[in-house]
Amino acid sequence: MLHLLVSRIYYQSHLRINCDNTYSHVDSLIYPLNQGAENLITIFVEEVAETDSTQMLDKTMQPSTVTRKILFRVISLSIFLIIFSCLVLLKNSSRSYIIPETVLMLVLANKTSEPSTEVRDSDNPPLNSLFSPPLLPLINRRPASRSPVRVRRNAKFETLKVYMYDLPPEFHFGMLDWKGRGDQIWPDVRSVNRIPRYPGGLNLQHSIEYWLILDLLSSTVPGFDRPCSAVRVTNSSLADVIFVPFFSSLSYNRHSKPSGREKVSRNRFLQDELVKYLRSQEEWRRGGGRDHLIVAHHPNSMLEARRKLGSAMFVLADFGRYPVEIANLKKDIIAPYRHVVDSVGNDSAPFEKRRTLAYFQGAIYRKDGGMIRQTLYQLLKNEKDVHFTYGTVRQGGIRNAGRGMASSKFCLNIAGDTPSSNRLFDAIVSHCVPVIISDDIELPFEDVLDYSEFCVFIRASDAVKKGFLVNVLRGTTRDKWTKMWQRLKQIAHHFEFQYPSKQGDAVQMIWEAVARKISSVHLELHRKKRYYRTQLNN
Secondary structure, eight states: OHHHHHHHHHHHHHTTTTTTTBBOOOOOHHHHHHHHHHHHHHHHHHHHHHHHHHHHHSGGGGGOOHHHHHHHHHHHHHHHHHHHHHHHHHHHHHSOOOHHHHHHHHHHHHGGGGSSEEEEEEEEOOOOHHHTTSSSSEEEEEEETTOOOOSSSSOOOEEEEEEEEOOOOTTTTGTOOOHHHHTSSSSOOOOOOGOOOOGGGGGGGOHHHHHHHHHHHHTTTTTTTOOSSEOOOOOOOOSSSSEOOHHHHHHHHHHSSSSSEEEEOOOHHHHHHHHHHHHHHHHHHHHHHTEEEEEEHHHHHTTTTTTTTTEEEEEEOTTSSOOTTHHHHHHOEEOOOOSSOOTTOOOOOOOOGEEEEEEEEOOOOGGGGGGGHHOOOOHTTTOTTTEEOOSSSSSTHHHHHHHHTTEEEEEEEESSSSSSOTHHHHHHHOOOOEEEETTTOOTTTTTOOOOOGGEEEHHHHTTTTTHHHHHHHHHHHHHHHHHHHHHHHHHGGGGOOOSOOTTTTTTHHHHHHHHHHHHHHHHHHEEEHTTHHHHHHO
């Protein structure tokens, strides 16, 4: 009974931990504990006396009143010391490592020690979270249900504070033929119908900055229903990161060639103006641009300005056309393409209804690393259950590709001119298990998502061996494929770009990825400022 009392004390005191991991109201435990101890002692002594009375051969040998008082006081003193020790430990440590979590959970598993009501208050974290290392980001893992991974920077999620430059519309929504009234810089985002539409087709796959800007603009609308991963602030000194609102991919796609009598393209002009603007800003100068976020998702976007702005944090599709000193995993973010085929949603066909073993439709003859496509075409073109053909976006090509992926077990994602393509994300939203044949590919959010759970990875050197690829795919059992298919359905929403943004979608995943990167940037900036004041005085 004594160990149950101690475990109950430990459990109740942990439930009083607030969001800042500080203890409160511990002293309020003393009175109920004294009452419980007194009742427990009385019952204990009565049971001892009753047991002794039945076991005594001589009724005259029952304990005297003095003996019972001494026994009562010894037990009372022992329990008091135990309770007092527990309270001292709780009040003088923010996290207890005295009792191992496994042992404590075993003690609390006893039904007599459970509280009468279940605690679901978000301010009272579960016991297992109290034993997490206090300085590391918390990752909520639920292996039993395979639910999507949630990443938080600390026990109480901190919203990323973003300062966004008020660049003229010619750098962003002006490219969508939007014109504000007077000196209006941004469109009204309170109504979806008033927001300028981003061009469709293949333009859409690199529209990352469009969705991020809309999310930031909506964060300042009172009562707007959206997640709180990031919020726009108007004071740059309060910001975690500085966002540069430039439609760089659309600028390349639409304005990369000079028109008329222009000597330089519109795209080149905008990049030059952007560099001048940023380098003149106090926000850029105070940190050398390291805390700035620039989206350059198209492989050829920001081609002239990337070296001049290389200290900033880039949001990219891959590192295929970047030197390592300009773009790398240490400082930059890999973002998914915006898929161009329709999501299958709940209409996902199971194993038996997907008649095609492997599916690929796209450009076959590519340069550089994409030459492997030609080799694989020659190896697979005569396989009856493999669809490997040339295709374009014209004449319903996107719609046909979506249908083909949704009716195939595996979708081939083969390196082209660059290591990545939107084909991977089309496969994910089609719930077609991706087969990644691209040795240099970098994947979005791979620090929190295990792609091996829903993708098949094959080295290029193995894929070109005769029979290797089809043997791997045909050797995948129904149960193994179904497990990956189920996981695809669970994580597909992480690759959806939409407005308004929803919890856990691609927009929020990008903001959370930025939050995980920016802390190291701040560390570097703060370290370099150690002797700043000393140098000014000399």
